[in-house]
Amino acid sequence: MSSSQLPESVTIDPTRDDTTLLSVRNLKTHFFADEGITRAVDGVSFDVSAGRTLGVVGESGCGKSITARSLLGIVSPPGRIIEGEILLRRDDSEGGWVDLAKLPPDGPEIRRVRGGDIGLVFQEPMSSFSPVHTVGDQIVEAVRLHSELSGQQAEERAVELFRMVGIPRAEGVLKEYSWQLSGGLRQRAMIAMALAGGPRLLIADEPTTALDVTTQAQILQLIRDLKRDTDMAVMLITHDLGVIAEMADEVLVVYLGRVVERGPVEEIFNAPRHPYTRALLDSIPSMQSVARKRLPSISGSVPHPFNRPSGCAFHPRCRYAIAELCDSVEPATNRPDPHHEVTCHLHDDKVAKGNRIDLPLLAPRFAEAADEIGCRTAPVNEDDPVLLEVRRLTKFFPIRSKLFGRVRAKVRAVDEVSFDLREGETLSLVGESGSGKTTAARAILRALDPDSGEILFHRIGGEVVDLAALSRHQVRPLRPELQMIFQDPYSSLNPRMTVLDIVGEPLKVNGIGTRQDRVDQVVELLKLVGLRPEYLRRFPHAFSGGQRQRIGIARALALNPRLVVADEPVSALDVSVQAQILNLLIELQDRLGLTYLFVSHDLSVVKHISDRIAVMYVGQVVELGTRDEVLFTPRHPYTATLLAAVPRPDPTTRLTFTPPRGEIADPTSPPSGCYFHPRCPFAIDRCRTERPAWQEITPSRRVRCHRAEELELPGIAV
Numbered sequence: 001m002s003s004s005q006l007p008e009s010v011t012i013d014p015t016r017d018d019t020t021l022l023s024v025r026n027l028k029t030h031f032f033a034d035e036g037i038t039r040a041v042d043g044v045s046f047d048v049s050a051g052r053t054l055g056v057v058g059e060s061g062c063g064k065s066i067t068a069r070s071l072l073g074i075v076s077p078p079g080r081i082i083e084g085e086i087l088l089r090r091d092d093s094e095g096g097w098v099d100l101a102k103l104p105p106d107g108p109e110i111r112r113v114r115g116g117d118i119g120l121v122f123q124e125p126m127s128s129f130s131p132v133h134t135v136g137d138q139i140v141e142a143v144r145l146h147s148e149l150s151g152q153q154a155e156e157r158a159v160e161l162f163r164m165v166g167i168p169r170a171e172g173v174l175k176e177y178s179w180q181l182s183g184g185l186r187q188r189a190m191i192a193m194a195l196a197g198g199p200r201l202l203i204a205d206e207p208t209t210a211l212d213v214t215t216q217a218q219i220l221q222l223i224r225d226l227k228r229d230t231d232m233a234v235m236l237i238t239h240d241l242g243v244i245a246e247m248a249d250e251v252l253v254v255y256l257g258r259v260v261e262r263g264p265v266e267e268i269f270n271a272p273r274h275p276y277t278r279a280l281l282d283s284i285p286s287m288q289s290v291a292r293k294r295l296p297s298i299s300g301s302v303p304h305p306f307n308r309p310s311g312c313a314f315h316p317r318c319r320y321a322i323a324e325l326c327d328s329v330e331p332a333t334n335r336p337d338p339h340h341e342v343t344c345h346l347h348d349d350k351v352a353k354g355n356r357i358d359l360p361l362l363a364p365r366f367a368e369a370a371d372e373i374g375c376r377t378a379p380v381n382e383d384d385p386v387l388l389e390v391r392r393l394t395k396f397f398p399i400r401s402k403l404f405g406r407v408r409a410k411v412r413a414v415d416e417v418s419f420d421l422r423e424g425e426t427l428s429l430v431g432e433s434g435s436g437k438t439t440a441a442r443a444i445l446r447a448l449d450p451d452s453g454e455i456l457f458h459r460i461g462g463e464v465v466d467l468a469a470l471s472r473h474q475v476r477p478l479r480p481e482l483q484m485i486f487q488d489p490y491s492s493l494n495p496r497m498t499v500l501d502i503v504g505e506p507l508k509v510n511g512i513g514t515r516q517d518r519v520d521q522v523v524e525l526l527k528l529v530g531l532r533p534e535y536l537r538r539f540p541h542a543f544s545g546g547q548r549q550r551i552g553i554a555r556a557l558a559l560n561p562r563l564v565v566a567d568e569p570v571s572a573l574d575v576s577v578q579a580q581i582l583n584l585l586i587e588l589q590d591r592l593g594l595t596y597l598f599v600s601h602d603l604s605v606v607k608h609i610s611d612r613i614a615v616m617y618v619g620q621v622v623e624l625g626t627r628d629e630v631l632f633t634p635r636h637p638y639t640a641t642l643l644a645a646v647p648r649p650d651p652t653t654r655l656t657f658t659p660p661r662g663e664i665a666d667p668t669s670p671p672s673g674c675y676f677h678p679r680c681p682f683a684i685d686r687c688r689t690e691r692p693a694w695q696e697i698t699p700s701r702r703v704r705c706h707r708a709e710e711l712e713l714p715g716i717a718v
Contacts, residue, residue, distance in 0.1 A: 020089065021201055021233045022048040022071070027084035027101070029063075029070045038305045040066045040079065042257035048201060051227060053234040055248030055265065057241060057280065059574040060545060061302045063257040064237045065123075068203045072114050073105040088117060091200060116146045119194030121187075123206035128190055129178035135189050136174030139196060146197030161192040165222055168663070185663075187211060187219055195226070201233045202226070208243060212432040212601040217645035217657040220246055239574050241284055242604070242647035245269055246654050253277045256305055256313040259333075263340035265651045273342040275318045283579035284649045285608035287716045291627060292586055292608070295579035301544040312345065320346060382700065386458060387563060387595050388421040388444070393453035393468070395436075395443045399668060409668040413439040415619035416453070418694065421563070426589065426596040428606040430642065431616035432664050437599045440616070441565045444597065445482050446475045457481075457563075480510060480559035487568035489548035493540040499526070499551055500536040506558040525554040529584060546577035553584065557592070567599045582609060603646050607631055607716075612700075615639045618665045618675045621694075625701040632715040635703045637680045640713040674706065682707055 029041035041063045048054050056064050069075050071086055086100040103110040114120075122128040129138060139158040143149060149157060155174070162170035165188045178186055187207060194202060204223065208216040220243065227234050236247055244251060244265065251268040253261040253276065261274040272278040282296035300317045303309060309316055315326035326345055334347045395414040398407040414436045421427050429437040443450045446467055455467040457478070467475060486492035493502055503525055504518045513521065523533045529550040540548055549569060556564055566585065570578040586609060588594060600606050606613060606627075613630040615623040615638065623636040634640045638660075645657050660679035665671055671678055677687040684707070692704045705711075 019049040019051070020047050021050045022089070022235075023085070023087040023097070024071070025085045025087070027067065027070060027081070027086065029066055029075055029079055029081050031079040033078055036306055039308065040257050040305055041070060042305075043084075044254070044257070044259055046252050046259065046262065048233045048235055050200065050233050051231040052249040053223075053227065053236055053247050055244040055251045056235065056237045056254060057239060057244055057251060058254035059239065059280075059302045059576055061256075061304070062254045063305070064254055065205055066257075067254070068120070068205055068235065068237055071100065071203065072118060072120060073100065073103065073110050074114070088113065091117060112146070115142060115194070115199070116197040117199055118201045118203060119197065119199035121190050121194045121202065121204040121207050123209055129186070131177060131179055133177075134175055135178055135181070136176075139174070139189070139193050142193050142196035157196075158192070161195055162189070164195070164226075165189075165192045166218070167192070187215070188222070191219070191222065191226075199232065201235065203235045203237070205237045206239070207236075208240070209238070213603060213642055213645045214432055214659060216243075217647070217655060218659045220647070220655075221657060221659070223247065240647070241269075241280060241575060242649045245649045245651045246647045248651075253280070256302065256308055258313065259341070259343065260314065261340075261342045261344075263342075267337075267340055269649065269651050273336055273340065273347055274344050275320045275346070276314050279317075280575060281649065283576045285579070285582065285604045286649060287604055287607055287631070287646060289608070291610070294583055295608070297579040297583060298576040301546060301577070322346075384422045384424065386420050387423045387425075388458070388597075389454070389456035390420070390444060391418050391454040391456070393417045393440065393443060393455065394451045395439055395448060396451055412619045412667045412670060414443060414450070416694075417616075417619070417621050419614055419621060419624055421595060421597060423562075423595055424589070424593050425611045426598055426609055427612045427614060428598040428600060428610040429614050429616055430600060430603060430606055432642075433601065434618075434664055434667065435616040436619040436667075437601075437616050438567055439619075441484075441567055441597055441599050445484060445565055446470070446472070447484075460562075480506075481562045483556040483559065483561040483564050485549075485552055485556050485564060485566040485569045488572055489545055489552050490540065492552055493548060495540055498537050498539055499531075502540070502551060503554045503558055506555065510559065512559075521558070522554075525558060528557065528588070529554045530580075544577070545573050546580055549573065549577075549581055550584065553581075553588070557588070560592075561594070563595050563597065565597045565599070568601070569598075570605060571600065571602060578605070585609065603631075603642060615642070618667050618670055620675060620704060621702075622676065622704045623702070625698075629701055634713045634715050635697060635701070635708040635711070636676075636705045637682050637711070637713060638676050640715070641679075643716055644714070646716070674704075682711060 025045050027041055027044045031038040031040055044067055046054065058064055066075065070081055081101050084101055087097040088100055090096050090098055100110065100113060129135060136158055139161065140154045143154040143157045158174060159170045162173060167173050167185060167188050173185065181189065208219050211219065223234060226232060238244060248265045251263065251265050252259055253274065255276050261268065261277045268277060269281065272281060279298045283298065285295060298317050311328045312326045312331050315321040318326065321327065322345060331343050331345045332348055333341055333343045335341055336347060393414055394416055396410040396412055399409040399411065400406060401408045417440050419427065429440060431437055439448065442448045444455055450468045453468055457465045457467050459465060465478065500519065500522055503522045507513060507518045507521060522536065526533055526535065531547065531550055570581050573581060582605065589596060598609060610627045612626050614621045615630065615636065617638050623630060623634065623639045630639060631643065634643060641660050647655060665675050673689045674687045674692050677683040680687065686706050692706050694702060694704050696702050697708060
């Protein structure tokens, strides 16, 4: 029976806890295509209670977002709900429940629920707002859809919502367009729109994935405050287990459209029962773990739901799989204790008698012996040869007036950046969005032309070349030695080219070998990055995100580079795939002697892979030192701010993060004196007027701060 034939509303009185707001039972959402049926959501059940947060975790392709869209009836064709109940407690004096699954998807009752009872925060706020309407117009429209307020009253309510979510200059921001706002402000505006109808449940689908660490901490604190002040329920969907540990009361672990484990957040993190949960937790690069140790990763990747394995769907990737059982019999759901469910044969006494395996607890995992990937864990020695010297590098972008095209301002993207990079070293550039990390990296590669400064590259044989002084034509012979790994592994690969063409293109452009020689070399490169040679003729769409990033790495290595710039190479990947790529990058560095300039806003990843760290703020490097110096004993208040905002994958040590005052400084008109002083709790009069010098604290440590030698700032806990 189609959804349009279902009754408009069905009132049910199930036996539920008095605080339960939403109760989902055996929800199935399938997609019907010519090649077959895809079971995207396949029998999911859970409850969400008022004033509590349910965290939903799992790799990409496991059905998290489709589950959320099913709750609101916004699944795109050819998908539809074929079975199950979505019971929402009525918000009226009569009480009772309404089954959202049986409401017509275009009917008035479900439209009242969308944005009214249930608000939805999308993953990417930029694509969720209309670029041709002001943010205020869109918020006001949402307010009026769910109230009887006049236009003036709705605008006043929009201002109130903006202030509630911490948007400064609320009246002014109402008149701006989404593309004029920073990522953090766009996400706050998206939350304000979701709150416009006064929802009792807020569904946040990857709300912090694209945000830097300080903005993420502010958004998470905002959601916490809203939940506390309004008794609102929250359903938080993410692949970031640190965020789950910070926010969730209960956790739902989803794999291929099914719930494999559900329980209180403390039990999920400290005593995971399902091998998949345990594997996800082990894959996290923690601030407390030993750097450059091999991260445990999950073998293989999530299969397409159309090709679901028989038996337990996770068995092809499970180290505990029981032969002739897990591969043929679907596991039942068991309750190890009243509040903890796990769908696994290992916890079924009737089926797996004699095969029970007690999964190790999470707590001691940092103390476990792990093999080093390479031959070193210490920073590169001060006496090692220098590969790259960057001196006072500057890159400004002009802003021109619309009328005459005159330059009316300049964006100070890179502002006198200086550092050295030694052979075989990994130097990480970290900082908030807009701090100039990527621009600096692209200028060093001469993908952008610097305005001033020196980029001294030491070639084999002793020749030193200033890349900044060369023309584009003169730089071209040096390109094989300077390569880049891009952030998005999909958009960086030509969808019309096969793997052979993509990886072999650098060889062809530089006239290296015959066609057969290039085929042979591409085969070796694929083996080097862990891909099968038979993938040569496939196109990028046929690969998972992790496999596509491996293709990008193979392409970067095709010409035997000495310097590789990795621009957020794992930020778009699941935690399990991220572990595989980090292991691969470190292994390749130790095997091939590569030098990395690593750009990232994820300090846990930076801690795992780096030898030294350079912290950037508004185009300037404000602190530079070895990994342990910067992370454990920061000397600049901005570095300490970043470290305080890092979520910890431990629900017993949740953040009490106090965000810095205001927004990141405007690079077109930075403050006088120290750029960070308007946000710095330690600023003195000198900071407001005098620009701090780039001073050497120790032979390996440089800081741009007037008070660097007197402040004792907290770093990460040992």
